[in-house]
Amino acid sequence: MGLASGSSFFRALRTEGLGLNLLTVGLVLVSAAVTVGIVALFKMEPIISAGMFTGALTNTPALAAVSNALPILSDSAAVKAQGSLDAAQSIPTVGYALAYPMGVLASIAALALFQKIFHVNHEEEAIRAGVAAVPIFTRNILITRAGDIRIVDLNKAIGQHVIVSRMLPPDAYDVDGQLVLGQADAENITVDASKMQIASIYDTISAGMIVCVTGTQEALDAATEYLGEESAIDLAYYDVTSGLRRMFVSNPSVVGVRLGDLGLQSKYGILITRIRRGDKDMVATDDSRLELGDRVRVVTNKENLGRAARIVGDSYKSLSEIDILTFSVGIALGLLVGKIPFPIPGGGVLELGSAGGPLIVGLILGALGRTGPIVWRIPYSSNLTIRQLGITFFLAGIGANAGGDFLKAIKNPSSLTIIAVGAVLTFVLTSLTLIIVYKGFKLPYGTAMGVAAGLFTQPATLGYANDQTNNELPNTGYSTVFPMAMIAKIIVAQVLVVVIVKMGIGV
Secondary structure (H helix, E strand, O other): OHHHHHHHHHHHHOOOHHHHHHHHHHHHHHHHHHHHHHHHHHOOOHHHHHHHHHHHOOOHHHHHHHHHHHHHHOOOHHHHOOOOHHHHHHHHHHHHHHHHHHHHHHHHHHHHHHHHHOOOOHHHHHHHHOOOOOOOEEEEEEEOOOOOEEHHHHHHHHOOOOEEEEEEOHHHEEEOOOOOHHHOOHHHEEEOHHHOEEOOOOOEEOOOOEEEEEEOHHHHHHHHHHHEEEOOOOHHHHOOOEEEEEEEEOOHHHEOOEHHHHOHHHHHOOEEEEEEEOOEEEEOOOOOEEOOOOEEEEEEEHHHHHHHHHHHEOOOOHHHOOOHHHHHHHHHHHHHHHOOOEEOOOOOEEOOHHHHHHHHHHHHHHHHOEEOOEEOOOOHHHHHHHHHHHHHHHHHHHHHHHHHHHHHHHOOHHHHHHHHHHHHHHHHHHHHHHHHHHHHOOOOHHHHHHHHHHHOOOHHHHHHHHHHHOOOHHHHHHHHHHHHHHHHHHHHHHHHHHHHHHOOOOO
């Protein structure tokens, strides 16, 4: 998660992300304070209540942090009442297991309820936020504008971004004299394809030329209005010298580097016009940075396609692999950071642990992208597989360890109190998040849904939000607050169990 969220997390901190992260930390602290009050009011067992807190916030690393904090409380009455430290360390898992399922359902219920209350139109939100899926098109334009125009200056002139991929000079085509170019059919046009060339940003276009331009519908309209008129000559149809192919980015040496700095066109005559990342197409720019797993549209000479494939990689098999060395180094650094002790008032120490440490290191390495020849990020498919496998093993482990205690607890009426309190805490916290982000920060409801899912670090809630919106807004909100929420809950959960146990709050 750190590797996947690093760049977006630090980028968001420079905008509204700082406020959203402060809100996230504040809500985690408020929920902890409310939990202390509830434990005192209902005389709940303190250790199991700390587990309930982590379950209500649906955070498994925070549960692990609670168990890790109990050894420093081994002399307390609450731990001794369990008979042994091992027994005490299994008790938080019971509270977690009781509160977790209703925590997930309560957060999703709040998202659905306020979506109805606010009468949200997700499609309109996506359009206003500029994240709606915008298709990319190609158009051939006849240049009628007087004077030479440098391609490098074109985007600034039209206020949009387009890519000029092919150029045909005026002496390379001939149209039946009875027709004007805009009305001519293919059989009335003669084209000398040998004179067609792949465009470079350093080239100049002038009146009479025909250029092939790639961009959004709006950008193409702006380019057409500025340059001239749409041409009946389809350069791709007549092009017999250029090669066009979709390629996978699998070569680490081109990952994380600006396309402008790679110099693919100036050095090798290779032009990248589009980048497809996930399900989204983007027009390539000099500032674009390729990532492992991207699919790029390459335009170059046919004999140069092999070189282009070698440069970008074009190996689907490689995308299913990870660099074990860099991945292991990242995990090792994370575990070391997780072992750094932070003293707390009243004795004892806090540690980020085996979840928080790797998360911090992952965020930093994910933001860096690469260090010299070392690429820290891993392909999206591999990342997702590891995440899903890891959480499956973790949940299976805590289920196996706590299963017996859970069966005993569910027969106890006090367990219903834990389930109810956890559900109410989750619902109220989700509702506050949605209202503050949507009404207070004036952000789209889709973003608010993502922030709520990030606050709970809950993939199921994010999945529901994505299904409802069908755009990138929830993912943006989720990645903005997820890392801070994770760290905050790991720390606050440890402080919570220390406070309620040492102060003797509850039974």
